[in-house]
Amino acid sequence: MIRAEIDHTQGAFRLEADFHNDAGILALFGPSGSGKSTLVNLIAGLARLSAGRIEVDGTVLVDTARGVFLAPPRRRVGLVYQDALLFPHLSVEQNLFFGRLFTPRAERRIAPGPVIETLGIGHLLKRRPAGLSGGERQRVAIGRALIASPRILLMDEPLAALDQDRKREILPLIERLRDEFAIPIVYVSHAIEEVARLAAKVLILRDGRIAASGPPEEVFGHGLDGDIDRFALASVLTVTAGDYDEAWDLTPLMHPAGAIRVAGRVGRPGETRRVVIRATDVALSAEPPGPSTVRTVLRGLIARIVPGPGAVARVEIELPGGGTVTAAVTRMGLAEIGRTVGDPVHLMVKTVALDERPIG
Ligand SMILES: Nc1ncnc2c1ncn2[C@@H]1O[C@H](COP(=O)(O)OP(=O)(O)OP(=O)(O)O)[C@@H](O)[C@H]1O
DSSP states (O other), X not given: OEEEEEEEEETTEEEEEEEEEOSSEEEEEOSTTSSHHHHHHHHHTSSOOSEEEEEETTEEEEEGGGTEEOOHHHHOEEEEXXXXXXXXXXXXXXXXXXXXXXXXXXXXOSOHHHHHHHHTOGGGTTSOGGGSOHXXXXXXXXXXXXXTOOSEEEEESTTTTSOHHHHHHHHHHHHHHHHHHOOOEEEEOSOHHHHHHHEEEEEEEETTEEEEEEOHHHHSSSSOOSSOOTTTSEEEEEEEEOOOBTTTTEXXXXXXXXXXXXXXXXXXXXXXXXXXXXXXXXXXXXXXXXXXXXXXXEEEEEEXXXXXXXXXXXXXXXXXXXXXXXXXXXXXXXHHHTOOTTOEEEEEEOHHHHHTSOOO
């Protein structure tokens, strides 16, 4: 679906990235200045690639060796930014159909009706952007991009300006667009929860290079060398939703290492989900904990310890049945439990810590 070989220089910054993604959403993740927006601009044709090649669904957008450079309108790339950037003088309906005017008739394969319905914006068609809420504006911006039937949809932090409730509302819509319209999507985000929920594949960019690539379960929380930084400080696990416990308002998410209890009703029983566990929300214990308020206790083996800098150590724990969880604990605490690489350990995760985050 997308295939790229990029060696790009702009000023003092160099972006070197070779990647491909065949199905599902490709997420670009990484610290500020790592090159995410530059990559989006190169795909859109808003920046001119210095050397390399980008191909989407069999169409070569740019190939410097062959002198190919499709102008941005001919790329038919849908762009959605943090700010909806709707035309204020046009109605929602006129905004929605704007991009479509530039799409050749034969290429208009996405019908507007189902997009409008999926995004729940049918009742807004006659309104002006100024009268819409942030979430509504963003849904219209996504609709406008899609109705133009792009070859690929580039979403650069599309939820960053929205509050938590709006994010929860729009995330499932993006999932539905991905599934129902089968359109390649490149999704830039700083939020691990969004990436865990949406992405088939993640590229973690650092200083213009791909530091890691793979499914969220593989790239987050482990395998990244260097100092502890917040980008490596969360883990993603694949779990199966259990039966909602109405009495306690908890749902167990089943993993071979144990049940992860989250507040509220999550998923349908048997459904595969992803859950994000922050390293700072994990405590370790040598023995199974006695009676305690902690509702999630998992078993695993210590695979790696990265001590410091300073008081904190990063401990990577491999779980039976697959998956790795990283814990950020004090070096003093780790000395106290007397466990090292290869030893079994118990992980305790507070349900309230998990509760505050969207579950993938
Ligand atoms: N037009 C330009 N000319 C020269 N350097 C640029 C230009 N645009 C961006 N840069 C530099 O390229 C690097 C990557 O920037 P980019 O915007 O791609 O990062 P990013 O990962 O998207 O960051 P953020 O998360 O803050 O949006 C930065 O060092 C930036 O200063």
